[in-house]
Amino acid sequence: MPAKLAISYHEVTKSFGSLTAVDGVSLDIADGEFLAIVGGSGSGKTTLLRLANRLIEADGGTITVEGEDVRNVDPVALRRRIGYVFQSGGLFPHLSVADNIGITPKLLGEPAAAIAGRVDELLELVQLDRASHRDRLPEALSGGQRQRVGVARALAAKPRIVLMDEPFGALDPLTRDALGEDFRDLHRKLGLTSVMITHDMTEAILLADRIAVMRGGRLLAQGTAAELSSSSDDYVLELLRTPRRQVERLNTLLPKSGAA
Amino acid sequence: MSLFTDPRWGEALSHLADYLGNHVRVSLAALALGLAVSLPLAILTRNRPAPRGILLALASIVQTVPGLALLALFYPLLLLAASVTLAWFGVSFSAFGFLPAMLALALYSMLPVLRNGITGLNGIDPALIEAAKGVGMTARQSLVMVELPLALPVMMAGIRTAAVWVIGTATLSTPIGQTSLGNYIFAGLQTQNWVFVLFGCLASALLALAVDQLLGLIESGLRHRSRLRSGLGAAGIAALVAATLVPTMGRSSSGYVVGAKTFAEQYVLSALMRDRLQAAGLSATARSGLGSSVIFEALKAGDIDLCVDYSGTLWANQLHRTDIKPRAELVAELKTELAKQNITLLGELGFENAYALVMPRKRAEALGIRTITDLAAHASTLSIAGDYEFFSRPEWAALQKAYGLQFRAQRQMQPDFMYAAVASGEVDVIAGYTSDGLIAKYDLVTLDDPKHAIPPYDAILLLAPKRAGDEQLKTALQPLLGKIDIATMREANLRASGNDANSSPDAVAKWLWEKVGKR
Numbered sequence: 015m016p017a018k019l020a021i022s023y024h025e026v027t028k029s030f031g032s033l034t035a036v037d038g039v040s041l042d043i044a045d046g047e048f049l050a051i052v053g054g055s056g057s058g059k060t061t062l063l064r065l066a067n068r069l070i071e072a073d074g075g076t077i078t079v080e081g082e083d084v085r086n087v088d089p090v091a092l093r094r095r096i097g098y099v100f101q102s103g104g105l106f107p108h109l110s111v112a113d114n115i116g117i118t119p120k121l122l123g124e125p126a127a128a129i130a131g132r133v134d135e136l137l138e139l140v141q142l143d144r145a146s147h148r149d150r151l152p153e154a155l156s157g158g159q160r161q162r163v164g165v166a167r168a169l170a171a172k173p174r175i176v177l178m179d180e181p182f183g184a185l186d187p188l189t190r191d192a193l194g195e196d197f198r199d200l201h202r203k204l205g206l207t208s209v210m211i212t213h214d215m216t217e218a219i220l221l222a223d224r225i226a227v228m229r230g231g232r233l234l235a236q237g238t239a240a241e242l243s244s245s246s247d248d249y250v251l252e253l254l255r256t257p258r259r260q261v262e263r264l265n266t267l268l269p270k271s272g273a274a
Numbered sequence: 275m276s277l278f279t280d281p282r283w284g285e286a287l288s289h290l291a292d293y294l295g296n297h298v299r300v301s302l303a304a305l306a307l308g309l310a311v312s313l314p315l316a317i318l319t320r321n322r323p324a325p326r327g328i329l330l331a332l333a334s335i336v337q338t339v340p341g342l343a344l345l346a347l348f349y350p351l352l353l354l355a356a357s358v359t360l361a362w363f364g365v366s367f368s369a370f371g372f373l374p375a376m377l378a379l380a381l382y383s384m385l386p387v388l389r390n391g392i393t394g395l396n397g398i399d400p401a402l403i404e405a406a407k408g409v410g411m412t413a414r415q416s417l418v419m420v421e422l423p424l425a426l427p428v429m430m431a432g433i434r435t436a437a438v439w440v441i442g443t444a445t446l447s448t449p450i451g452q453t454s455l456g457n458y459i460f461a462g463l464q465t466q467n468w469v470f471v472l473f474g475c476l477a478s479a480l481l482a483l484a485v486d487q488l489l490g491l492i493e494s495g496l497r498h499r500s501r502l503r504s505g506l507g508a509a510g511i512a513a514l515v516a517a518t519l520v521p522t523m524g525r526s527s528s529g530y531v532v533g534a535k536t537f538a539e540q541y542v543l544s545a546l547m548r549d550r551l552q553a554a555g556l557s558a559t560a561r562s563g564l565g566s567s568v569i570f571e572a573l574k575a576g577d578i579d580l581c582v583d584y585s586g587t588l589w590a591n592q593l594h595r596t597d598i599k600p601r602a603e604l605v606a607e608l609k610t611e612l613a614k615q616n617i618t619l620l621g622e623l624g625f626e627n628a629y630a631l632v633m634p635r636k637r638a639e640a641l642g643i644r645t646i647t648d649l650a651a652h653a654s655t656l657s658i659a660g661d662y663e664f665f666s667r668p669e670w671a672a673l674q675k676a677y678g679l680q681f682r683a684q685r686q687m688q689p690d691f692m693y694a695a696v697a698s699g700e701v702d703v704i705a706g707y708t709s710d711g712l713i714a715k716y717d718l719v720t721l722d723d724p725k726h727a728i729p730p731y732d733a734i735l736l737l738a739p740k741r742a743g744d745e746q747l748k749t750a751l752q753p754l755l756g757k758i759d760i761a762t763m764r765e766a767n768l769r770a771s772g773n774d775a776n777s778s779p780d781a782v783a784k785w786l787w788e789k790v791g792k793r
């Protein structure tokens with residue numbers, strides 16, 4: 015029997031005018047899974063993600079979240095129970111780090127003291143020093159710190175599902191790697207279902223359980239890295255060639271660690 | 275005398291509580307009303323380009339109407355509204371003073387508030403509005419928690435601009451009967467009292483600056499989430515409002531209100547009448563600087579109790595008559611006609627303040643001009659100046675018709691500058707006033723009107739309908755009737771046009787009473 019589904023897309027279509035941004039996509043995301051969505055710019059990744067918490071509405075097909083058709087769920091309630099990390103960070107510039115993180119619990123009417131405690135916990139979880147960061151405005155943070163706050167905010171209302179739109183984009187490779195690993199640990203520790211959009215196939219292979227490949231609004235392929243490598247689609251193979259080439263070049267250029 | 279030791283500063287200061295209080299009240303009420311209308315409109319239209327465009331266009335059109343005209347327009351508009359509510363609902367309201375001023379100023383405040391409100395709300399990064407939705411905010415929460423705070427600096431800038439505009443423009447509400455710091459400016463301009471003009475300008479500039487700073491304090495408090503700062507700013511504004519309410523509460527509203535138009539003679543006569551009423555133990559205040567068309571309506575509506583007007587003016591403007599009668603006959607007929615509107619024509623003061631065509635004596639002699647008929651032969655090479663209403667008055671049409679006058683150029687001028695302008699040759703002829711003291715001062719002559727195109731302009735004392743049976747009032751005013759001859763009034767007017775302490779309307783009124791009281 016297949017695992018319980020966190021999110022399920024069934025023949026979902028979304029157009030903007032004459033442009034079909036998402037074109038008949040069917041995709042199941044199992045409970046507890048870490049899925050990466052990979053694809054070129056404009057391939058429909060963000061659109062697919064926004065459909066799940068009804069930031070936009072589908073034109074056709076069905077989307078279910080934890081078994082319920084999203085059309086039957088109040089969109090505001092739906093968004094409050096799904097964590098969302100925005101492509102551009104999306105932190106509110108007029109609110110402190112603590113107020114940004116605590117916003118969804120506040121909207122849910124949780125008491126201030128409980129929220130304050132939760133904010134401290136989350137700052138620790140995303141490894142930001144709470145004394146020095148709590149009361150800062152987003153403008154006073156580095157790019158990497160902002161991404162961490164974005165992740166903390168998405169987790170604040172204890173969601174079971176987290177959607178992340180290029181959460182680690184625009185970061186230096188070291189920070190990006192560290193943040194990715196940190197999130198992978200959180201995902202496991204909290205038992206989350208995580209969906210992450212990325213341009214970077216290497217990142218997808220390293221972090222996710224499964225990878226979905228988008229192109230021109232269509233879902234080209236989905237599966238583990240190993241499954242994808244046996245795909246017959248040229249574009250998918252092309253995407254996988256890049257990390258392979260990188261590994262080969264690195265192996266020839268870098269002395270093996272542990273060698274005397 | 276040094277500018278700083280001039281006693282008129284003291285006199286100016288004695289009016290400050292009244293003028294400033296009224297100024298603050300009407301400005302802040304207008305601003306509050308303007309905000310209450312504009313802010314919701316800015317919010318409602320933020321995602322609707324079509325109504326937004328229409329709204330901004332309308333507000334821009336309002337802004338292009340000069341402040342004085344906008345204020346003046348509201349008076350007849352409200353008069354009409356008041357007569358409609360009276361006919362339909364049996365209730366009426368005063369179309370005079372506070373209400374028209376407040377409404378016009380509120381309208382005036384809308385453009386900057388709307389424009390900045392809309393700009394501020396539309397300038398927000400759409401990614402942030404999406405984020406607000408994404409974290410689970412309703413549309414309303416997004417507005418209150420994200421959009422408004424982010425638009426706040428731009429919106430506040432608009433509110434501050436509106437506040438400064440309204441406080442400045444409120445000085446123009448004097449002619450429609452709203453006391454304001456403009457009373458200093460209007461009175462000062464008319465009586466050549468530069469201390470008053472300066473004082474009025476300084477006071478309104480300081481007030482605008484203070485309100486701007488208080489609003490800035492509120493803004494910075496909101497932005498930095500400092501309750502202290504926004505609290506201090508709000509307390510400052512509240513204190514300003516509270517301070518202006520104190521003088522009103524102390525003043526009785528049962529007193530007589532003496533109206534005066536916007537020129538020196540009227541300031542002096544209203545001060546004289548007020549003094550007479552007070553001497554008779556009646557409480558009285560002067561409401562001066564009223565527009566010429568406003569004052570008669572205000573009298574009719576009972577917003578003022580008494581005023582001095584001129585027979586020819588009412589003959590033409592109220593009765594729409596173009597025929598001309600001898601002085602006494604015209605007054606008698608006017609009295610009967612006004613009585614039909616329940617207005618009492620108590621009597622003539624004794625002098626005439628007629629329009630007359632005026633030239634420098636030497637120039638007139640050189641050209642051989644003694645009468646308007648003589649003038650007509652030279653008119654095509656000459657220029658004429660008149661006050662703001664002269665060229666649209668029936669007298670001007672009558673003069674043109676009777677004498678075939680065609681001037682090379684015609685200009686409108688502030689009445690007090692006309693005499694100097696004609697004396698210096700800047701214009702050749704002016705439509706002056708026969709009772710003006712400057713005619714003698716500048717050695718000017720009034721040209722004869724052999725065809726009697728200009729009607730007589732006896733100064734007459736009028737009482738509001740509600741004072742028709744007020745014997746106490748009539749007795750108090752009786753000593754003035756028939757006592758003020760043209761020479762005395764000219765001298766009084768000349769004194770009033772001086773620029774020193776003895777030239778204030780109050781001082782001249784005292785001098786005038788000393789001269790005529792014993793007659």
Ligand SMILES: Nc1ncnc2c1ncn2[C@@H]1O[C@H](COP(=O)(O)OP(=O)(O)OP(=O)(O)O)[C@@H](O)[C@H]1O
Nearest residue numbers: 030033034035053054055056057058059060061062
């Ligand atoms: N609100 C919208 N209105 C019109 N077109 C849109 C809208 N949102 C997205 N699109 C279009 O839909 C297509 C898919 O956009 P989407 O944002 O899903 O791409 P993406 O895969 O996330 O790209 P990127 O990697 O650059 O973020 C693009 O061609 C985009 O221009």
Ligand SMILES: [Mg+2]
Nearest residue numbers: 059060101179
């Ligand atoms: Mg995207």
